[in-house]
Amino acid sequence: MFIVDDLLVRPFVSLLNVVQAMAVEELYDTEAIRDDIKENRLLFEVGERSREEYEERRSNLEQQLDVAEQARENLQGKVEIKR
């Protein structure tokens, strides 16, 4: 009984996995957040962003990065994430 259930459900699970993996990839794109952190730093260094603005953005981006890294870690093994 369990085996039959499993077989029936499987195709939907894998499709769901792909959709979910794509969503995870976009939502928790740690590389993109890291790039934003570097860009923020550079724009501060060349004087395009005030210290206040730079620090506020940095703190937001670091929070985003923490959340993204945590989420990826939690989802590891459950959802396949390919870069």
Place this chain on the structure above:
Amino acid sequence: MASTHLYTYGITDDADVEFEIDGVTETSRVYAVDHGSLAAIVSDSEIMEPDRSDENLRAHDDVLQELLYRDGGRTVVPMQFGMVFKNARALKGVLRGGRRAFRKALNDVEGRVELGLKILAEEGATVDRESIVATVEDRLGPVSVSEAENGLFSDRLVVNRSYLVERDERAAFDEAIDGIIDEYGEEFIVQYTGPWAPYSFVDIEIGAKQ
């Protein structure tokens, strides 16, 4: 009592290093742990994973700068931020295991410094990147030993490169940079940084973090 770990800044062949500075860790004494002809420059740390904050990254670099210039200067193979060893024994094990790679890296960067160039376009500007890159290569290639292309982490970045330059060639390199600023300084933001410890020109991976 918590055991003390070793935060590592870089490798040199000069074991006669000891000074006080605000480094990455809570202690201010920076000193050498040597094995054979190699010395790792460290400070004591209570923790294995220091916070990757701006302040800490700057402190890591401050120590490397001090090493590069203090007491006549010395060649340093920089460690990436965050290398902490559990104790001197683990660190010496790495020095022993990696001695050939460290020795080669020291030779490669001896008497040389790293300098950075970034060229940044205005928001939304149309840029002939290829021609700018070619000009930069033409001007800086002859006055540098080696170059490394770094990531274009912003859409506005046109050039992001690091150059390994002989200390004796600094004046010529500066002059070449002045030429680039003259040419592109009006339309673009040109950021010239350094000298840095040669982060981009050593490539040693240390497997186990102990």
